[in-house]
Amino acid sequence: MKGTNLGEFEELVLLTIAALINDAYSVGICDELEKQTGRTVKLGVVHAVLNRLEEKGLVKSKLGEATQARGGKRKRYYSITSAGKSALLKSKEVRDQLWSMIPQLSLKRI
């Protein structure tokens, strides 16, 4: 099933949400990703991914308080659900497993 596997960017977004804890809203995520990965991240892409993650049930969202900035519009804060947590853990597991399979030598030789 396509729904259960995380894409690379999806995983990054998910990790960022987890890392930002209480400040994970679209623009914030965008900025953080840019800072961490060094690549330009488009809001539109992040938005689409967030929307998809929410559909998959990996994140949930709620609207925050209205502020003077943003033209009086509320922010939508995202947080990871338990399904999201397990998806992250699972993908980490897979990676770790694969890492462990690589003999030290073979990597050094490249």
Added chain:
Amino acid sequence: MNRENKISPPPWATQLLRWYCKPSLLEDLEGDLNEYFQRNIKSSGVRKAKLVYVIDVFKFFRLYTIRKPEFITLLMNFIMIGSYIKTSGRSMVRNKLFSFINIVGLAVSMSVGLVLIGVLTDVLSYDKFHQNHQRISRVIARYEYLGEKGNNFMATTSLKSARLIKENFSGVEDVAILRSTLQGDLQIGEKIIPLGGFWANPALFKVFSFEMIKGNQVTALQQPFSLVLTETSAKKLFGDQDALGKTVVLNKDRSYTITGIIKDIPFFSHIKFEMLGSLGTLEIIEKEDWRKDSWDDVWRTWAYVLLSEGADTKLIKTNLDNLSKKEDPSVKNTHIELALQPMDNIMFGDSIGNEIGPVLGSTLLWVFGGLAFIVILSACLNYTNLSIARALRRTREVGVRKVIGAMRNNVVMQFMVEAVIISLCSLAIAIVGFFLIRPHFLSIEPEIQKMFTLQLSPLMLIYFFLFAILVGVSAGMFPSLFFAKVQAIQVLKNTASFGGSKKITGRKVLMVIQYCISIILVCASIGVYRQYQHYVNFDLGFNTENILNISLQGNKPDILRKELSELPEVKAVSQSMMVTSVGSYWGTNMKYHGSPNDSSGVGFNSIDENYVPLLGHKLIAGRNFEAKADSTKESEVIVNQQVLKRFNIGNQEPEKALGDVIKIDGKDLTIIGVMKDFQYGRANNQVSKEIVFRYSKKDSRLMNVKLQSNDLIATHAKMEAIWKKIDPVHPFEAHFYNEQIQEAFAGLSATVKLAGFLAFLAISIASLGLLGMVVFTTEIRLKEISIRKVMGASEGKLLYLLGKGFVFLLLIAAAISMPIVILFFEKVVFPKTANHAPLNVFEMVLGVLAILILALIMIGSQTLKAAKSNPAEVLKNE
């Protein structure tokens, strides 16, 4: 910081976002974009920020953000359409009178609209058979002498300009040249056929797509003395024989070779001809008159350029201006401005001079379109009036619907559907109306018949259908919004009369305007008709009864005269050069020895000795011409009283003027008779009042035949048989003098017809509107009426009570419009027209009275119905 915060993103982009975005995502997204916007203002300035914002708004238009159409609403509407149609049908049947009035009213106005659509489709299909029609433009020229402004462009240009454009201009593939006029009798053996057309250059077949059946397109018009015929003309000349390569003689002069045969010119071509001659021929025939290199000979050559794909028309116009600059010095005091007119615009374009064929012109189109629009608009307004007049009954229905769960747009839909159904029913009747109007429209003017067919085509039917839907929607717009606003609680609580009363004033104004238009049109038609009658029966100063004018068409008159005189029905025969009193003028210059330096233009007619008695011109003094041989030198003249007055001959006494000598065309002519003044020009024109009759049989173009017969048709046939013997080539052209005079005023009678027809439509529509108003008010006041009745009011009193308001409005309309018409005739029309009949105000008042009586009948019938209603029935519900 605060200031920056005040700068907001472009509102329309935000609106767009709000429109397409799902409500659940909207707030968040809008906030994000706003945050970025503020950020961008700081980093890269306001303008860039706005641009990025707009781009972002468009970028977010994605599958997951867009609002899904609310499926339920769509489904509902779809399911409900059946119900709408059903209920609309029921309500139409329930209110038969209203449906009938609506359908007929819309149908009447729509039929005019259909004719307009027909005209438009016809005009749009002009010249589309040319493959490159979009790339063909006509060179038009404006002639300016000594810097005089105000001359308009003409469809023609100079031969030289056409040649220079072809040689020097980039972006021009080729130039087709047409030159007037190729006209004459083609002779092959014994057969003579008269044909007409143009001289043309070989490029014609490259620019246009006239399809050549036989012959070579490229070379057909290359050699001098080549002719290209259309299929029909070839058939006329050669029958079924192959015409290609044959020679014919034109005008008994030179022989030409047929080098090509093309398909007949389609009806929808603005260029029409029966044959084409090679332009090179003209160079040989005309010699001095050819003027190949004259820049200012802009009167008789049409040039059509084929532009190359993607040519820059602005650049070409600049080049044309430069060309004028360069060539203007070649002719003194003259400036010629050239321009391009796209061929697709020719039929629509402004009427410019020297057109190659009849052109509709935008003015006529706008006037007709405007009138059609007014008529349709008032029919739509009537529909609105009538629908709201029914509001009382229907609001309850709407209230119940709303309680059951209908939304605003459901109600709107229902009334729209109803209006569209009604307009579709009207369409059926309107199409019948279209067929009834069509022949009359086509015969309004002979030109129109040459330009339009108004044939029904599938495309036209589609246009009709769309038009009907458009009319339905615009008619239903206001009522449906009106009913959508209905509040269920209010209606069902039975607070009945709401809304409508405020708009009554507006509708009263509308009604007065409608009646003003009707009255103006009726009075104007009556006025113009009176003038037409007056002119047609005008006392011209001579007798036109039972006189047939036969066009000689170049034949020798003697044989014809002899043969005709032998018919028992023919009382007398005379010859003349022209028909007077139908609007043609022949002028010459006259001098009198009494005042040698004074010369003046006089009108004249060349006649024979029988003309004066046959037409009953009255001689005040002197005698008529005496028969002379053709070869005799012209020496005598008959003048009218105005000539004596103008030159003060013989102290203006006719007897003394006899024997005096005047000079015309360098000839000394003795006055042998003085005739009474008569109308030389058209009766409504006063030009050229000084008239002379000259004696010259060889200038005759007409034979005037005085008939005395009970069976004019048989006589006509007999004369035609005689004509056929003498001239088998040209058809017999004979018209009764009286008919020719009527024809001279055809424009006037066309105006009467059109105005009369529009008056009829305006009256019908205004009457329907009035009926709606009456029904509306009586329905609202039904309870009041019942109570009055219970209290003892008589029917007559009630009738007065209900009707007086409307009669008052009608009187206002009459009081406004009558003076307008009278002033219009007195101040605008009459000063410009000679010999006009006095304005018959009495007839106009009669016309207005007829309208008022019609209106009164309607008011009376409806109010009487209300007044007669049983008060118990009405009041028992209370």
